[in-house]
Amino acid sequence: MFQIGNRVVRRDKPGEVGTVMNVTPNVQRSPEFTIYEVEFPSGRRIIHGHRLRALYPSCEEWQRLLNLCQRASEIYFEVVSELADAAEVVAHTEFELLQRRVAAAKELRRMAQKLLTEHSAKHGC
Numbered sequence: 001m002f003q004i005g006n007r008v009v010r011r012d013k014p015g016e017v018g019t020v021m022n023v024t025p026n027v028q029r030s031p032e033f034t035i036y037e038v039e040f041p042s043g044r045r046i047i048h049g050h051r052l053r054a055l056y057p058s059c060e061e062w063q064r065l066l067n068l069c070q071r072a073s074e075i076y077f078e079v080v081s082e083l084a085d086a087a088e089v090v091a092h093t094e095f096e097l098l099q100r101r102v103a104a105a106k107e108l109r110r111m112a113q114k115l116l117t118e119h120s121a122k123h124g125c
């Protein structure tokens, strides 16, 4: 069971780290159906316990893949904002090059998330 203030990630979308803001135990007191209110960078969500996992598991491989996911997301948002800034000031060829970098960063992020999801499913961590 998680407590208020614990850092958690969603099992199906492990790239985003959230903080538990509120805990509502369910009537049967089963931990997997405890309802958590979690603040993610993309917004606040209400989620059942079985869809969450603690941020710092013992599995080193999982942690390594999570770091990869988070770094890939950072790179993706960096190039997207670079592209937005460049849209009106750079030459067409340069803009196309930036667009290709965005596509490559997006693919890297997708791959990293896939590896992490696959590892979790296989390893049960």
Ligand SMILES: [Zn+2]
Residues within 6 Å of the ligand: 059, 060, 061, 062, 119, 120, 123, 124, 125
């Ligand atoms: Zn693992």
